[in-house]
Amino acid sequence: MQTTLAAQYQGTPEGLEAEEILRQCVHCGFCTATCPTYQLLGDELDGPRGRIYLIKQVLEGATPGPSTQMHLDRCLTCRSCETTCPSGVQYGRLLDIGRHLVDQQVSRPATQRVTRTLLQEALPRRWIFKPAMKAGQLLRPALPAALRSKVARPASAGQWPRASHARKMLLLDGCVQPSMAPNINAATARVLDALGIELVITPKAGCCGAIRYHLNDQEGGLDDMRRNIDAWWPLVQAGAEAIVMTSSGCGATVKDYGHLLRHDAVYADKAARISALTKDVSEVLYGFQDALAAKARAGTADKVAYHPPCTLQHAQKIRGKVEGLLRAVGVDVRLCTDSHLCCGSSGTYSLLQPELSGQLRDRKLAALQATGADHIVSANVGCQSHLQSGTDQPVEHWIELLDRLLR
Known part of the structure; x- marks a missing residue:
């Protein structure tokens, strides 16, 4: 062109x-x-x-x-x-x-400016988002239907493994995921613990930067990225094997740190190293299929519809790994028609474009339910929450299912 x-x-x-x-x-x-x-x-x-x-x-x-x-x-x-x-x-x-x-x-209308400012200031900050989510959960029955659908039901994370292993990897805890779906990271830690790998969370690492960056507070997003690099760097130098992502949206962003900070004289080389170390949990586990199959309980009859998030299949170009891991432990994994299409979640999109987002969600749910599966799994907390808002059928992260099959 x-x-x-x-x-x-x-x-x-x-x-x-x-x-x-x-x-x-x-x-x-x-x-x-x-x-x-x-x-x-x-x-x-x-x-x-x-x-x-x-x-x-x-x-x-x-x-x-x-x-x-x-x-x-x-x-x-x-x-x-x-x-x-x-x-x-x-x-x-x-x-x-x-x-x-x-x-x-182009100046936005006042209502848009207020909404976008609230999202980019509140969502990335756990000290704001966590109490807000807890308050929403307490008041959930009394909330209007549209707002209630955005408030995750309270969930327990279960026990974090206490064993120490020679092999160590870092885990991004994230900003909204610990409050909305705390079991995802705990389940990941338990699965890797069973394979002799210890997951380490650095408290100073927070939002991956995607929320601010994609709401056009690009400098704020880059500052979030620099903070994470500073938090991880000592452990990277100490020999951490990888930085594990359980949210594919965060994974797509962290893998792009090297590009986004390429002009930063202080952070460019560190950002490139961080991006190279970053792996989706499915990439980490894919080499352990035989070990996982040997540890999984026999005789599972789970029929699961898997929704591959766009940030996994299109941004990170990871396809087939989740399905392969689940099939290795005996799960009947089913993909829906047009599985390449978005569910409508897309970060803050479901809040900023609710009509289009809702239409895409309903289309996706109809296709997933047509597979005849017992429940739905995905690989991104945003997709998981968005799909759950439109159905009573259970929706969870695939690592939670794998964790149950190993215990």
Whole structure:
């Protein structure tokens, strides 16, 4: 795609990166076939190719308006289009640039500004989010249905293993996951403990940075990333084998630290090392299939519908590992029709675009339930919570199921 950058973007890091990405696009339109919002709305500007044109116009000097902002906001950043694209267009990175430039020029309505500020200030801070979630859980029966669906039912984490092992890996505890689904990380620690690996949590590591960064507080998001690097670095130097991610959304972001901080003279090399060490828990466990099969209780009759999160299959390009691990321990794993499509969660998207998000969730649930499975598993707390808000059928992280089968 031929691009002529406006003078203000020439030679800038954003302009150079955007121009390189735009030149890869041959506007073939294959991406529209796998874009969830294009499927729902049928508008070219609500598909990747149309949004690329909008961003291109801004980079070439056109003045964006509320309509441009709206179409970019409607994107889930699911990156299914990247999986489909024959030219390898890095659409997700281009979208971050486009949104940032548009938000600098288009003022949002007051209600949007307040909502987005609350999300980017409250969600990443556990000391705010945890008491807020506990209060919501206490008041859950009295809450309006729309709000009640966003409040996770109270859950116990169970016991964290106490054994010390020579092999050690770091674990990102995260910001919202410990309050919404505390058993995920504890289950991961128990599974790895059974394999002779100790998981270590560094208290000073918090939000991965995705929430702020994708809400266009990019400097705030980068500060979150630097804080995590500082928290992990001494343990990395001491020999930690990997940084384990149990939320695929966090994993996709941490694996991108090296790129996002590449111009930071202090953190660039450290960020690249952190990204290289980061692994989804399915990547860590995939080499232990035989050991897990030997430890699992026999005779399971679990029929499970697995929803692969977009951040796992499209952002991290990890496919088949979760299914392989569960099948190795005797689980009947079923994928639904169009399993490549987003469930509508996408970080804060379900809060900012509730109508589109709800439609995508209901479509996904119908497809998952059509598999005839007993319950649903996923690999990302956002997907898990979003799907659970639309059904009474149990939805959990797949590591929790594996943990039960080993105990």
